[in-house]
Amino acid sequence: MTDIFLWLTLTTTRRASMTRFSGFDSLPRELLTRILQEFDNAAVLDCTTVSSYFNSVGVDVILHRHNIVNPSELCEVKVLVNAKFTKPADPLAALLASARPPNRIKHLHCTLRLTTATSQFGAGAVEYPPMLQDRLELTGTFALRRLNLFLSKLKAVEKVTLNLSGLKYGFMSTPDVSPLLADLVHNIIQKGCRLLQVKSKRSPFGDQPWTFPIPDQAMKSPSTRRFTISSILSSLFSLCGLFKVSKKEPRKRGHRRIHSETSISPPTPQGILPRVNKLDIDSSFFHPTGRSWMSDLLAYSPLTELVVSFHSSSSPDFVQHGFPTLLQTVPRLQSLTLLGVDEKIIQHVLPRLRPFVALKHLSVCLDGRLSSQPIAFPETSTPFAPSNLQSLSLSPQLIDYMILGTVTSLNLKEFEIVYGRHAQVMISSICQHVKSIRDFYEKISAPMTITLTISCVRGVSFPSSSSSDDSDSSPQEDVDGSQGVINILEAQYRTDLATVDTLQIELLPNGLEGEKNMENILKLLSFFPRIKKLHLRGAKDFRHATGPLVVPRDVRQVVVQPVYSTCSTLATLYIAGEPYQRPLINI
Numbered sequence: 001m002t003d004i005f006l007w008l009t010l011t012t013t014r015r016a017s018m019t020r021f022s023g024f025d026s027l028p029r030e031l032l033t034r035i036l037q038e039f040d041n042a043a044v045l046d047c048t049t050v051s052s053y054f055n056s057v058g059v060d061v062i063l064h065r066h067n068i069v070n071p072s073e074l075c076e077v078k079v080l081v082n083a084k085f086t087k088p089a090d091p092l093a094a095l096l097a098s099a100r101p102p103n104r105i106k107h108l109h110c111t112l113r114l115t116t117a118t119s120q121f122g123a124g125a126v127e128y129p130p131m132l133q134d135r136l137e138l139t140g141t142f143a144l145r146r147l148n149l150f151l152s153k154l155k156a157v158e159k160v161t162l163n164l165s166g167l168k169y170g171f172m173s174t175p176d177v178s179p180l181l182a183d184l185v186h187n188i189i190q191k192g193c194r195l196l197q198v199k200s201k202r203s204p205f206g207d208q209p210w211t212f213p214i215p216d217q218a219m220k221s222p223s224t225r226r227f228t229i230s231s232i233l234s235s236l237f238s239l240c241g242l243f244k245v246s247k248k249e250p251r252k253r254g255h256r257r258i259h260s261e262t263s264i265s266p267p268t269p270q271g272i273l274p275r276v277n278k279l280d281i282d283s284s285f286f287h288p289t290g291r292s293w294m295s296d297l298l299a300y301s302p303l304t305e306l307v308v309s310f311h312s313s314s315s316p317d318f319v320q321h322g323f324p325t326l327l328q329t330v331p332r333l334q335s336l337t338l339l340g341v342d343e344k345i346i347q348h349v350l351p352r353l354r355p356f357v358a359l360k361h362l363s364v365c366l367d368g369r370l371s372s373q374p375i376a377f378p379e380t381s382t383p384f385a386p387s388n389l390q391s392l393s394l395s396p397q398l399i400d401y402m403i404l405g406t407v408t409s410l411n412l413k414e415f416e417i418v419y420g421r422h423a424q425v426m427i428s429s430i431c432q433h434v435k436s437i438r439d440f441y442e443k444i445s446a447p448m449t450i451t452l453t454i455s456c457v458r459g460v461s462f463p464s465s466s467s468s469d470d471s472d473s474s475p476q477e478d479v480d481g482s483q484g485v486i487n488i489l490e491a492q493y494r495t496d497l498a499t500v501d502t503l504q505i506e507l508l509p510n511g512l513e514g515e516k517n518m519e520n521i522l523k524l525l526s527f528f529p530r531i532k533k534l535h536l537r538g539a540k541d542f543r544h545a546t547g548p549l550v551v552p553r554d555v556r557q558v559v560v561q562p563v564y565s566t567c568s569t570l571a572t573l574y575i576a577g578e579p580y581q582r583p584l585i586n587i
Contacts, residue, residue: 029057033061044089055097071095075105077090077091077095077150079092081114096149104155104157104158105156106159108160110161110163112164156192158192158194160188160197164199167202175207195278203287204290278303279307280309282308283315295328306337309339310367315345331356357387362393365394365418385409396426403436403440434450434499453505457481457506457539500531504534505524505535509550511536511549513550518562521536531569533574534572
């Protein structure tokens with residue numbers, strides 16, 4: 001391939017008006033793509049500096065190698081922290097090298113983690129000697145600055161998924177990392193992000209509390225603003241400034257790669273007004289160190305949906321600091337989801353949810369440890385649900401504890417039972433759960449839609465040396481658990497399952513591919529003969545999702561037609577969020 005490249009160099013016709021590299025622009029795009037595919041990422045990245053044509057083709061080659069087809073729709077990058085200071089040649093480097101990076105991204109998925117070589121070190125090996133820790137901190141700050149620089153090139157981003165769970169060994173508490181993380185989150189918010197998902201089992205604040213940058217005009221309420229002569233003049237001058245013609249800087253051709261960390265210094269936003277209306281975070285963000293920052297973020301965001309995932313080490317902080325902050329800042333919250341709930345949350349948070357008067361949807365799911373053992377519920381208080389609640393989603397163990405408190409929710413129309421990946425053992429009592437809900441609301445003459453969510457994704461963890469909650473070193477894989485669910489349902493008296501109205505099935509990304517998978521889905525649907533609505537989707541929680549559900553090309557023939565033929569009462573079918581109506585004729 002090197003000989004071909006040299007031959008092309010010698011035989012290319014050079015014109016006097018062109019540079020010495022411009023002859024390559026006459027190559028067909030398919031041929032140039034085929035040539036660059038023979039080189040590794042580092043060599044392709046070097047070729048992007050030849051011309052704008054090489055830049056466009058080389059960036060596409062690197063992105064396609066990492067399954068990034070359209071960066072403006074879904075852009076998934078992995079930022080690695082190396083034990084050695086090496087220049088990465090990853091998709092993020094290609095996006096930084098691009099002469100025409102995407103202006104807007106609908107979904108940006110960023111994963112920051114240590115490389116395999118670094119994660120093999122023990123905690124003591126990283127802490128001592130200091131030289132190794134300094135080198136790790138140097139590459140870590142470089143990785144964060146690269147991500148900040150990429151965000152500075154974007155004009156807008158709608159949804160951001162930030163996974164920080166792979167950073168370990170005290171890396172989050174180093175002095176230089178916490179401010180960079182703060183700049184990263186602030187840049188994400190500044191780009192108009194509306195759905196922010198952050199996974200971090202450890203507190204990201206470190207020893208230095210963050211300061212949320214709020215503009216001066218946001219500190220004043222509209223009623224306290226007064227129109228004075230100075231304010232009117234300042235408004236006129238600012239309006240005139242819009243019509244000023246500023247001198248445009250000459251556009252630099254090509255691209256210079258980043259050779260050192262000192263060249264990466266994106267500007268820190270001076271003041272931002274957040275537009276986040278859905279926030280999905282871990283309970284570690286409610287650490288006392290970040291209480292002021294979290295309070296400002298919640299208070300100045302138009303937040304309507306909040307998802308909090310709990311860990312045993314940070315649940316006390318949420319009970320003591322986080323929940324009072326929620327009551328003060330977002331009393332008009334419309335949707336609240338609590339994941340991984342333990343005994344402390346059950347005793348101190350669930351009985352105090354009634355002040356959220358605007359809450360319409362409430363979801364409470366237990367953690368894996370409580371899914372297979374009895375729970376000691378408090379006997380002194382009844383967890384009355386908010387009065388305007390319309391839908392309630394619970395783990396099966398919480399039904400008897402919380403169903404009595406729903407009598408004050410006159411607008412409650414849907415009751416959902418969630419059998420997650422850790423609660424498949426509770427499916428053996430699924431008929432009893434459905435019957436108890438149906439009998440309760442029949443006694444009080446309240447019509448109720450019963451929804452079941454069944455996860456056919458079963459996680460398998462391999463043994464590791466550490467079994468703590470904060471350990472991320474043990475590899476995990478997901479296997480298809482649909483056959484186990486079918487075996488459990490076959491051993492039950494299934495008359496009560498006929499009262500289920502809606503069924504939601506969580507599948508692996510390849511859950512709709514292959515005859516065996518579709519055979520299991522159709523057999524599972526045969527246990528629910530009167531469902532009116534069916535959802536086939538991937539894992540709802542992004543922490544456990546291995547990828548989006550892949551929809552086959554012939555989905556109407558392979559999935560839609562067999563599903564509607566099996567369920568005669570089915571009115572609407574949703575596959576990966578998209579509705580599919582009943583076909584008028586057999587396909």
